[in-house]
Amino acid sequence: MKKKFLGTFTLLCAGLLAACGANAEETVKVGVVGENNDAWEHVRDVVAEDGINLEIVTFSDYQTPNTALAEGDLDLNAFQTVIFLDSFNEDTGNDLTPIADTTLNPLGIYSEQVEDVADIQEGDTIAIPNDASNEGRALKLLQFAGLIEVDPEKGNYPLIEDITSNPLNLEIVAIASNQTARSLSDTTAAVINVGMAVDAGYIPSEDAIFLESAEGDTEPYINAIVARSEDTDNETYQQIVEAYQTDEVKEIIAETTQNSSIPVWE
Numbered sequence: 001m002k003k004k005f006l007g008t009f010t011l012l013c014a015g016l017l018a019a020c021g022a023n024a025e026e027t028v029k030v031g032v033v034g035e036n037n038d039a040w041e042h043v044r045d046v047v048a049e050d051g052i053n054l055e056i057v058t059f060s061d062y063q064t065p066n067t068a069l070a071e072g073d074l075d076l077n078a079f080q081t082v083i084f085l086d087s088f089n090e091d092t093g094n095d096l097t098p099i100a101d102t103t104l105n106p107l108g109i110y111s112e113q114v115e116d117v118a119d120i121q122e123g124d125t126i127a128i129p130n131d132a133s134n135e136g137r138a139l140k141l142l143q144f145a146g147l148i149e150v151d152p153e154k155g156n157y158p159l160i161e162d163i164t165s166n167p168l169n170l171e172i173v174a175i176a177s178n179q180t181a182r183s184l185s186d187t188t189a190a191v192i193n194v195g196m197a198v199d200a201g202y203i204p205s206e207d208a209i210f211l212e213s214a215e216g217d218t219e220p221y222i223n224a225i226v227a228r229s230e231d232t233d234n235e236t237y238q239q240i241v242e243a244y245q246t247d248e249v250k251e252i253i254a255e256t257t258q259n260s261s262i263p264v265w266e
Helices: 002-023 038-048 064-070 082-092 132-144 194-199 235-244 247-257
Strands: 026-033 052-059 076-081 096-104 108-110 125-129 163-165 171-175 189-192 222-228
Touching: 026 064, 026 235, 038 052, 038 235, 038 247, 052 064, 052 235, 064 076, 064 082, 064 096, 064 222, 076 082, 082 096, 082 132, 082 222, 096 235, 108 194, 125 132, 132 171, 132 189, 189 194, 194 247, 222 235
Parallel strands: 026 052, 026 076, 125 171, 125 189
Antiparallel strands: 076 222, 096 222, 108 189
16 A cells, blocks of 8 residues: 555656646747847747747847857847858857848948038048948948948958048048947947947937948848857747747837838748
8 A cells, every 4th residue: 555655656746747847938048239129028928928938138249149159158149140140150160050030230320410421521530330240341331322432352341451442531440339329429420230329319210321221232231040050940949030020020120220120031
């Protein structure tokens, strides 16, 4: 009788443990940049119904989230363009991999001193982001605005020293991306990423004096959800992707960025 009781008790404990395991939440940490994360907060609420605890970890720079992901402190990140990720992988020997497209976030030229790029004068100072992919992208934007020309042989990665024509003798300074908006009090203009501009209180589609076009070859500048290469087929991460790539998230992005960020998934 005692043995039968012990056997029943053991089975009962095993059943309880199995049930607890089945209902246990799986925590996934996603790294983002900036404070405007309404879309990800919506995704967090959606996947919580499937037992996924999505923890949103915010950063103020564009370097740390990739390092944190590579070192295992994050499970995913969502803040960067494909070209930025390629540059990070090449520089560090990592193999972080995009698992889903999110948005196209046009760079803009902003100013507190002039209302049009045509008003920029001889010797004025313009700040641009200093990381390799954004520096090149910013210089190409200044070229498209008619302010400078860069060496076409440098492709998507021209640097300041690759400027071949600078008729206004502009002083172009490369600074950290998270300082570009703050630099406007000391410069004539600055090239600022959408996220940084929104966090600084700007509406890119209205406040930029020149905005990057969404036409042409934009694939290198599409933002992505990124994982470690061994996790690209992770089912939980794919559930998160499905919760992100929805019409509801499109509406949130449109509202929070004043239509400045463009969802690019089908």
